[in-house]
Amino acid sequence: MNNIDTMSVNAIRVLAADAVQKANSGHPGLPLGSAAMAYELWAKHMKHNPQSPEWADRDRFILSGGHGSTLLYSLLHLFGYGNLSVEDLAQFRQDGSLTPGHPEYGHTVGIEATTGPLGQGMAMAVGMAMAERHLAAVFNKEGYPVVDHYTYVLGGDGCMMEGISSEAFSLAGTLGLGKLIVLYDSNKISIEGSTDIAFTEDVKKRFEAFGFQTLVVEDGNNLEEIGKAIEEAKADTTRPTMITVKTKIGYGCPAKEGKASAHGEPLGVDNVKALKENLNWPSQEPFYVPEEVYDNYRNIAKENAKVNDAWNAMFEEYCAKFPEMKELWDTYHDENLGEKVLDTEDFWAYEDKAEATRSLSGKMINRIKTKMPNLIGGSADLAPSTKTYMSDMGDFSKENYAGRNLHFGVREAAMTAIGNGLMLHGGLRAFVSTFFVFSDYVKPMARLSSLMELPLTFVLTHDSIGVGEDGPTHEPIEQLAEFRSMPNFTVYRPCDATETAAAWYYAATSKKTPTALVLTRQNLPQIPGSSREALKGAYVIADSAKETPDAIIIATGSEVSLAIEAKALLKEEGVDVSVVSMPSMDVFEEQSAEYKESVLPSAVRKRVAVEALSDFGWGRYVGLDGAYVTMKGFGASAPAATLFKKFGFTAENVANTVKSIL
Numbered sequence: 001m002n003n004i005d006t007m008s009v010n011a012i013r014v015l016a017a018d019a020v021q022k023a024n025s026g027h028p029g030l031p032l033g034s035a036a037m038a039y040e041l042w043a044k045h046m047k048h049n050p051q052s053p054e055w056a057d058r059d060r061f062i063l064s065g066g067h068g069s070t071l072l073y074s075l076l077h078l079f080g081y082g083n084l085s086v087e088d089l090a091q092f093r094q095d096g097s098l099t100p101g102h103p104e105y106g107h108t109v110g111i112e113a114t115t116g117p118l119g120q121g122m123a124m125a126v127g128m129a130m131a132e133r134h135l136a137a138v139f140n141k142e143g144y145p146v147v148d149h150y151t152y153v154l155g156g157d158g159c160m161m162e163g164i165s166s167e168a169f170s171l172a173g174t175l176g177l178g179k180l181i182v183l184y185d186s187n188k189i190s191i192e193g194s195t196d197i198a199f200t201e202d203v204k205k206r207f208e209a210f211g212f213q214t215l216v217v218e219d220g221n222n223l224e225e226i227g228k229a230i231e232e233a234k235a236d237t238t239r240p241t242m243i244t245v246k247t248k249i250g251y252g253c254p255a256k257e258g259k260a261s262a263h264g265e266p267l268g269v270d271n272v273k274a275l276k277e278n279l280n281w282p283s284q285e286p287f288y289v290p291e292e293v294y295d296n297y298r299n300i301a302k303e304n305a306k307v308n309d310a311w312n313a314m315f316e317e318y319c320a321k322f323p324e325m326k327e328l329w330d331t332y333h334d335e336n337l338g339e340k341v342l343d344t345e346d347f348w349a350y351e352d353k354a355e356a357t358r359s360l361s362g363k364m365i366n367r368i369k370t371k372m373p374n375l376i377g378g379s380a381d382l383a384p385s386t387k388t389y390m391s392d393m394g395d396f397s398k399e400n401y402a403g404r405n406l407h408f409g410v411r412e413a414a415m416t417a418i419g420n421g422l423m424l425h426g427g428l429r430a431f432v433s434t435f436f437v438f439s440d441y442v443k444p445m446a447r448l449s450s451l452m453e454l455p456l457t458f459v460l461t462h463d464s465i466g467v468g469e470d471g472p473t474h475e476p477i478e479q480l481a482e483f484r485s486m487p488n489f490t491v492y493r494p495c496d497a498t499e500t501a502a503a504w505y506y507a508a509t510s511k512k513t514p515t516a517l518v519l520t521r522q523n524l525p526q527i528p529g530s531s532r533e534a535l536k537g538a539y540v541i542a543d544s545a546k547e548t549p550d551a552i553i554i555a556t557g558s559e560v561s562l563a564i565e566a567k568a569l570l571k572e573e574g575v576d577v578s579v580v581s582m583p584s585m586d587v588f589e590e591q592s593a594e595y596k597e598s599v600l601p602s603a604v605r606k607r608v609a610v611e612a613l614s615d616f617g618w619g620r621y622v623g624l625d626g627a628y629v630t631m632k633g634f635g636a637s638a639p640a641a642t643l644f645k646k647f648g649f650t651a652e653n654v655a656n657t658v659k660s661i662l
Contacts, residue, residue, distance in 0.1 A: 004296050005223055009039045010279045011078060011293045013252055016070035017275055018286045019092040019099065021266045026093060026101065029262035030068030030156060032275075033220065033247035034185045038154065040226045041183070042075055043300050045234075047149060049308040050080045050301050053109050056333075056426065057149050057311050060128045062113045064121025064155030065185065066102040067264065072111070073099045078289070078297040082109025086287045105424065105452045113424055114452045117444060118155070119162030122182070123414045125153035126168040127421020127430075129180035129240070130396070130406075134376065135332075135427055137402035139325060144318040146311075149179070150234065156185040157195050160203050164445075166210075167414030172240045173211025174409075176398040180240035181233045182212075185220075187249040193260045207242040220247030252279050332374040332427045338509035341371040347505070348532070350497030354523040357557070358461040360500040361519050362387025365431075365459075368508060369393055369404070376422065377431035377457070378406030380415050386433040386461045386519075412438050416445035416456075423454040429508070433459035436518055437467075437476040439483070446514060450488040453512035461519045463493065464612040465647060466558055468521075471637030481616035483516055490586040493518040493611075494534065495541075495560035496526045499583050502534035506587065520558050522640050527561060530581065537588030538599050542567055542579040549578040551606035551658050554621055556582050559610040559629075565651035566610075570658060577658060585617070606661050612649055627661050629654050 016031035042048070047059040063072045070092060077084045084098060091097035098108045102116035112128075115121040129151040136147040159165055172180055184203065188195045204214045213236045215229045226245060233241035250262025253275040267275065276284055319326035331337060347367055350360070369375055369390045376396070383389040383405070394403030408415035415432050422430040434442065439460050449456045467475045483491045490513050492503035500519070507515035533539035542564050544550070555563035563579045570577055580599055582588060588596065600607075600621060607626040609618040615630035622628060629648055636643060644650065 004292065005039070007290065007293050008043065008078075008296050009035050009223075010252070010281060011289045012039060012071060012074040013279065014276060014281055015074040015077065015089055015287060015289065017253070017267055017272050019070045019073065019089045021269065021272050022090050022286065023093040024266055026070060026266065027067040027264045028070070028267055029189070029249040029256070029264070030065050030185065031071035031074065032251045032253060032262070033187050033249045034068065034071055034154065035251075036221045036223060037183055037185070037226050037245050037247075038071055038075060040223045041152060041230060042079065044227055045230045046152065047304070047307055049304045050110070051305055052308050053081060055308050055311070057147060059149045060112050060125070060151045060425070062115060062121045062125045062128070062151070062153045063103055064115055064125070064153050064159045065118065066115030066121065069099070069101065069103050072103055073108070076108065076110040078294070079301050080298065084108065089287060113421070114448055117448070118158040119164040120417050120445060120448060122153055122155055122159050122165040123168035123417030123445075124421035124424060125151050125180060125182070126172045126177065126414070127418035128425045129172065129177040130175065130418065131422045131425035131428055132179055133177060133401040134396060139329060141318065141322060141325070144314060146315055146318055150181060151179060152181050152183060154183040154185060156187065157190055157199060160184065161199055164413045164417060166206070167411040168418060169207065169210045169212065169240075171409060171411060171414060171418070174398070175396070176211070176238050177240045178237040181230065182240070182242040184242055184244045185247055186244050187247045189249045189258065189260050189263065191260060191263055204242070204244055211239060213239045213241040215241060215243045217243060217245045220245045221251070254278055328373070335511060337372055337374070338505070342368065342505055342508055348498065348501050350501070350526065352526050354525050355497065356521055356523050357494050357496070357500050357519040358387045358521060360497045361459060361504065361517055362389075364501060364504040366391060368504065372429055372508065374427060375429050375431070376404045376406060377419070377433070378408055379433035379459070380408050380412045380438070381410045382434055386435070386459055388431065388433040388459050408432070412441035413445060416442045416449070419456045420445060420449055420452065420454055423456050424452070431457035431459055433461070435462045435474065436460040436479055437462070437474050439476070439479050443482065446483075446489065447486060449514040450486055453488065454514060455507070455510040455512060456514045457507040458514065458516040459519065460516050462521045463518045463557060464520070465631065465635040465643045466520055466522045466612065466640045467635075468640035468643060469637055472634040475635035476613065477631050477634055478614045478616070480518060480613045484585055484617050488513050490515045490584060491518060492516070492584045493557040494583050495557055495581055496524055496530050498530040498532065499534040499581070502532055503583065506535060506584075518557065522558065524558055525561050527564065534581070534583050535587070536591050536595065537584040537586065538580055538582035540578050540599055541581040544576045544578040546576045548601065549604055550575050551577045551608065551662060552580055552600060552604050553577055553608050553610060553654065553658065554580045554582050554600075555610040557611070559612055559649065562649060562651055562654060563610050566654035566658065569651055569655040573659075575658065575662065582621075606658070608654065608658050608661070610649070610654055612644070612647070625661060627657050629657050
């Protein structure tokens with residue numbers, strides 16, 4: 001290792017240690033141990049340009065061990081991304097800074113993904129690598145590899161322990177994602193001490209079983225050895241690669257090196273001083289970096305800019321030679337595509353027959369697929385049930401990366417994170433799918449969708465006790481309330497074809513909000529009063545004859561038709577109610593106060609919510625004078641019709657509940 005490389009690696013370590021010490025909070029261990037591999041990758045192997053951070057064909061780098069964020073911030077500062085300054089590093093973990101405790105996508109230039117929950121970055125990297133392969137299959141022409149880049153992900157023992165990593169890498173090996181390279185920071189230390197207390201498996205053998213090429217770097221500070229491994233990884237185009245890099249957590253700090261205490265607490269003033277002395281750093285001044293080190297990083301960035309310029313020239317030539325591909329490229333990358341192509345009469349058309357909303361959603365997907373050629377997605381081994389298969393679009397596989405149907409296998413957690421990765425990559429519009437009750441496996445990754453403002457679409461079917469004979473293990477009760485509680489996440493539970501179309505329209509045109517479509521297994525009637533007003537979240541689907549109704553019944557999904565039946569029964573007894581369909585509380589809350597008052601007039605305090613799930617969250621609409629026809633416990637195993645009657649979801653019970661509060 002020459003002197004400037006040594007200084008450049010140590011600059012990462014010093015900046016990371018100083019940032020954590022200044023904040024008196026953070027995780028110095030990973031940055032100190034991984035600095036050499038990160039420098040070798042970013043400086044000598046990775047295709048990136050700080051002056052063009054959105055370059056479509058850049059290599060992607062995800063720090064799955066997001067707690068080591070100062071490693072990433074130091075790299076971004078040294079390379080000159082977004083003018084991230086020393087002052088920004090000094091504001092690490094402070095309110096409003098560009099250097100929050102864990103990397104946040106969209107907040108700091110150069111951050112490819114929000115990471116921190118261990119393992120999720122690993123799975124998102126798989127999604128990015130899948131996106132690269134798919135777009136390459138669609139767009140590349142002989143002599144014009146316009147999509148040709150690698151996805152690198154760095155994480156440690158914790159990422160390898162989390163089950164989501166195994167889910168994702170099992171799929172990556174099956175798919176032969178040769179442009180995915182995993183850097184495993186193997187230091188054998190976790191928060192509680194040596195990994196031997198809980199993690200003694202042979203990770204290398206596990207990855208071999210997944211179908212990865214596996215390489216080992218014995219000395220995590222040997223740049224030449226690391227570089228050789230990265231080049232060997234690139235040379236294998238048929239398999240993803242896992243490089244085990246053996247490191248020491250807290251490297252360079254004599255009192256902390258190799259110890260669990262280096263993981264998640266500042267080194268301490270004296271230990272930072274000792275670190276700098278041990279590394280022969282030329283100054284004890286906080287955040288000091290010699291000018292020759294900055295010059296080295298600047299020179300590397302300039303060379304990288306030339307690679308970017310060459311790609312730009314190739315792409316310009318490609319567009320001139322293949323104008324139809326330029327048009328397609330623009331279509332794939334048009335964030336307003338949904339609005340441009342979906343609001344047509346054929347999109348909203350339906351047959352007047354009883355049909356499950358999952359089946360109606362399947363028809364929507366197949367209407368959308370040609371209008372939105374960048375739509376890609378699939379399910380966790382449930383496409384025949386969730387109706388999420390796009391006919392004639394091919395299956396994404398090692399043999400056919402151009403296929404648009406994704407087969408995730410029974411891997412709900414990885415599926416969702418991969419969906420995030422597909423969206424993060426750019427150029428694609430992704431959806432994922434499973435049974436609604438299994439969304440419990442999905443939520444941690446859906447939470448990151450919301451945080452990152454990714455408009456990923458979730459198709460979640462078998463939405464209530466209507467699942468029937470499969471019983472309470474498969475009947476969602478509390479899941480809808482959980483999703484509704486998540487910030488920046490939209491839930492639609494449509495009652496018929498029109499509302500299902502509205503839900504898909506909302507999902508396909510959303511810019512920054514993920515959307516869940518919660519859909520029935522059982523057939524539902526088409527309701528004459530349903531309308532595109534569903535795009536406002538709630539509307540009066542069956543009005544009262546009186547200017548001020550005696551009461552309001554608010555329902556969603558399969559219970560809307562039930563509410564309308566109850567309205568007819570009440571009318572026979574001289575009680576006049578209006579029925580409000582509320583497919584999306586989230587969207588309704590975004591409407592004006594005037595509109596909300598027109599749907600739910602404040603003068604009408606007698607209100608009944610009807611939904612075959614938990615009543616949690618309905619209080620804001622029902623109020624103190626209202627009542628609920630909802631689930632109070634788990635379901636049971638019996639035919640759906642039997643269960644609806646057993647748990648009180650009948651027109652008679654809804655009508656009686658209304659009368660009980662009048």
